[in-house]
Amino acid sequence: MSRTSPKTTTVAAAAVPARSVRSRRKLLTRTIAPHTALILVGCLFLFPIVWLFLTAVKTPEEIFAVPPSLLPEHWRWSNYADAVSAIPFGRYMGNTLLLCAINIAGQLLSAPLVAYSISKIPWSGRGLVFSLIVGTMILPGQVQLIPVYIIFSKLGWVGTFLPLTIGSFFGAPFYIFLLRQFMLGLPTELIEAAKIDGASELRIYARIMLPLLQPPLMTIALFTFVASYTDFMGPLIYLNDASKWTITVGLQGFLQDHGAQWEQLMAASALVTLPMIVLYFFGQKYFMKSGSALTGLK
Amino acid sequence: MSTRTLDRPVKQSTPRQRKRRIFWTGAAFASPWIIGFLAFTVYPFFGSLYYSFTSYDLFSAPKWIGLANYRAILSDPSFYKALSNTFYMAFIAMPIGLVASLLVALLLNLKVRGITFYRTLYYVPAVIPIVASAILWTWLLNPDYGLVNIVLRSVGLNDPAWLLDPNYTKPSLIMMGLWGSGAGALIFLAALQGIPQQYYEAASIDGAAWYRRIWHITLPGLSPILLFQFLMGLIGAMQIFTESFILGGGANSGTMGGPDQSLFFYAIYLYQNAFIYLKMGYASALAWILFVIVVLLTLVVLKTSARWVYYGGD
Numbered sequence: 100m101s102r103t104s105p106k107t108t109t110v111a112a113a114a115v116p117a118r119s120v121r122s123r124r125k126l127l128t129r130t131i132a133p134h135t136a137l138i139l140v141g142c143l144f145l146f147p148i149v150w151l152f153l154t155a156v157k158t159p160e161e162i163f164a165v166p167p168s169l170l171p172e173h174w175r176w177s178n179y180a181d182a183v184s185a186i187p188f189g190r191y192m193g194n195t196l197l198l199c200a201i202n203i204a205g206q207l208l209s210a211p212l213v214a215y216s217i218s219k220i221p222w223s224g225r226g227l228v229f230s231l232i233v234g235t236m237i238l239p240g241q242v243q244l245i246p247v248y249i250i251f252s253k254l255g256w257v258g259t260f261l262p263l264t265i266g267s268f269f270g271a272p273f274y275i276f277l278l279r280q281f282m283l284g285l286p287t288e289l290i291e292a293a294k295i296d297g298a299s300e301l302r303i304y305a306r307i308m309l310p311l312l313q314p315p316l317m318t319i320a321l322f323t324f325v326a327s328y329t330d331f332m333g334p335l336i337y338l339n340d341a342s343k344w345t346i347t348v349g350l351q352g353f354l355q356d357h358g359a360q361w362e363q364l365m366a367a368s369a370l371v372t373l374p375m376i377v378l379y380f381f382g383q384k385y386f387m388k389s390g391s392a393l394t395g396l397k
Numbered sequence: 398m399s400t401r402t403l404d405r406p407v408k409q410s411t412p413r414q415r416k417r418r419i420f421w422t423g424a425a426f427a428s429p430w431i432i433g434f435l436a437f438t439v440y441p442f443f444g445s446l447y448y449s450f451t452s453y454d455l456f457s458a459p460k461w462i463g464l465a466n467y468r469a470i471l472s473d474p475s476f477y478k479a480l481s482n483t484f485y486m487a488f489i490a491m492p493i494g495l496v497a498s499l500l501v502a503l504l505l506n507l508k509v510r511g512i513t514f515y516r517t518l519y520y521v522p523a524v525i526p527i528v529a530s531a532i533l534w535t536w537l538l539n540p541d542y543g544l545v546n547i548v549l550r551s552v553g554l555n556d557p558a559w560l561l562d563p564n565y566t567k568p569s570l571i572m573m574g575l576w577g578s579g580a581g582a583l584i585f586l587a588a589l590q591g592i593p594q595q596y597y598e599a600a601s602i603d604g605a606a607w608y609r610r611i612w613h614i615t616l617p618g619l620s621p622i623l624l625f626q627f628l629m630g631l632i633g634a635m636q637i638f639t640e641s642f643i644l645g646g647g648a649n650s651g652t653m654g655g656p657d658q659s660l661f662f663y664a665i666y667l668y669q670n671a672f673i674y675l676k677m678g679y680a681s682a683l684a685w686i687l688f689v690i691v692v693l694l695t696l697v698v699l700k701t702s703a704r705w706v707y708y709g710g711d
Contacts, residue, residue: 133507137515140504144519144579150544151533163542166551209429222423223416232430235438237628237695241636241664242688245671245681246444247437252455269433300422329526331639335648336672347528354532355647361536368529379524383517386524387583 151372155179155365162361178366182353185363188370190342191349198263198334198345199327205267206274206323211312213270214278215304219290229279232272248336262337263330267323274319281315282308318385321378328375346371449682454675466682476683478658479666485567486662487634487694494574495630498581499619503611505582506589516583523580531643534573535560560644563657570640570660581626585619592618617707624702628695635691638664648673663687 154162155178157171182188217225217232251262285308293303334345344352350371357363379386410418424431449466451459470476505516522530537543538559546556557565596614605613616623641660646652653669654661667687671680 130509133504133509136504137507137509137512140501141515141518144522144576147533147537147576148521148525150537151529154536165542166547167542167544209433213427213430216423216426220419220423220426222420224420224427225423228427228430231434235434237632238438239632239636239688239691241667242445242684243437243441244667245677245684246441246448248671249444249448249455249677250436250441266433266437268429269437270430272430275430300426304426325524329528331526331528331642332668335642336668347526350526350528350532351643351647354528354643364532365536368532372525372529375524375526376521379521380517383520386520387516 148372148376151365152369154361155369157362159360159362175362178362179370182363182367182370185357186349186353186367187342188346188349188367191344191346194260194343195328195345195347198260199324201260201264202267202327203320203323205264205269206271206319207316209268209270210274210319211278211309211316212304213275214282215308217275218279218282219287219308220300232275236272236276244336251337257337258340258343259337260343263327263333271323274322277319278312278315281312285311314385317382321382321385324378325375445681445684448678449685451678451681453677455677459678462678466679467686469679470682470686475661475666478661479663482567482659482661483635483637483663486570486637487631490567490571490574491630491634492627493571494578495581495623495626497575498578498626499585499623501578501582502585502589503615505586516586519579520583521579523577525577527639528643530573530577531640534569534576535644538569538572561656563655563659566644566655566659573640581630584622584626588619588622589615620706621708624698624706628698631694631698632691635687635694636664637662638668641665642668 153170156174156176157178158173158175161168161171213228213232216222217229247262248257251257254261256262289307290303293307298306329347330345331347331351334348335351338344338348341352350367353367354364448459450461450463452462452465453459501519505512505519525533537545540546540556540558540561543559545559549556559565559569592615596618597610600610600614641655641662642648642653642665645655645660645665648668654665663683667680667683670676670683
């Protein structure tokens, strides 16, 4: 494609221009053009969210107006109250937060233990365990879905929160992987010194390792929160009793029953979205780290 | 257990004893994952293989029927419909999303003031729960009152019915995917920042144009993470479920799979058989076919990747 473009022309073009032209062009290419592009694309990303929150406070007449107005004439906050009272919103939110809390506890208890084992204890099985952990990250979850459902159904757990929480206490492969990468970067001197002093592995883990793991554990807690909060298929399959529904399944039910009431649907969706956005802005540095953690995967 | 926790250093233990003790300590620390792996990965893996040869409705005992499920699947038109829709998502929608994430990452890698602010904002759509974003996009893509068509009409373009027109449902999903591309972009961005700056400086001194720098420095530098994202994207696309379930109106209506079954994906097909018809054996066979397809695709990608993935020599 671009292979034939002669190199010489670009060199010549860059070498000649006069001073003022160059600095003006520099301002254009280094500042104005990038910001324009960034703002335009940024609008594409953000405007749908703005529209969600604006539509949530409009009247049905305003919603169906063509062309629509950007801002509502009267901010109808009652849409929120209507949406919240149309479904047991508080109960759904309570169920969801409970699931989030249990899952966070489970991952924080289990994942660092396993990561410690495969990064700091020189036992002979750790290579195998590590390769299996990476291998299961690739396995499509739907292969396990049905037998796991059958197990839970035989145990009489379908319809309870157990199928949606128990798995967290065994450590998610991705979190174990993240923690292992982090631990490999920690110096071993402290551990060696503690060993010479006769401390047991459990004590070294609890007293020395865990305090050092605070940043990645925060990341894991946040990720687990997001995963449990946004999970849809799990609650859909396991929670058949509407009083146990989570917020995502409840929102889908609301859509099915009130499909035409867009102002309430938007208000409900906005309410479901808001905690995620707030959480994101408070924990953004941890979200941003996910990318750099993954680049360790080579 | 043989893992005695010791408060004093042991003096007389032989190397073999020491080794054994270390082994059991390691295994004990790893035991949560090992137990979970056996119960929720190994057992289900073989369990589903067994169920795939049976007829089982959860209430009566599974009945061995040999290859009958697999034969029935191969002669079921729904299987081919689900497969072709899913392949569309895996081989058309996913690569488009990947390229978009890469472009967004290049944009977010510009060295301008306030760039972290842009990075923060671009990620926001990715944290919105799929259920909420599906509802939002149903409204944005409403043929008459949706913002997208209002904008398209105002600039004189034609206004498709998007989620109501079988030819436009999958492009609608692509659009929703592009909206969430900030998440993938952030992963690419981290990789971009790992590319040594000297390479670019050297190239500039040699007079290489920007597109040549992208082609010869950026893309090779990104290739390991590109491979990872491609594989994960492929596996994810093969299992796409929630968007279609919401847009298709849930489980109870006859509209599952969207207009003219255009959003009838493999996971929807599997869900339908397992949890609506309670055909657990049939659905297990479907799961195994999916597994074999994913493994084959993964192997093909990994085999060919040796040709285009460049692992830096540091």
